[in-house]
Amino acid sequence: MDLNDRVRDIELEMAQHDAQCEERWKTTFNRLMEIEESLKRMENRLIMGAGSMILFLAGVIVTLLMR
Secondary structure (H helix, E strand, O other): OOHHHHHHHHHHHHHHHHHHHHHHHHHHHHHHHHHHHHHHHHHHHHHHHHHHHHHHHHHHHHHHHHO
16 A cells, blocks of 8 residues: 555545544534523523522412511
8 A cells, every 4th residue: 555545545534534523513403402492591590499488488488577
């Protein structure tokens, strides 16, 4: 195998590697976007739950103070 053949083999390997890496990055990016959306939903639910709990406890305190 001469040098030119080896260079062509390496070029082909690099082209395949680039294609595989590009596909993996697309997949990773899409998965990260899905995770981010899921975290935003979880954060919103947590904030709503905490707000509800605060309002409930404030109502209990007001009711006890009004007695």
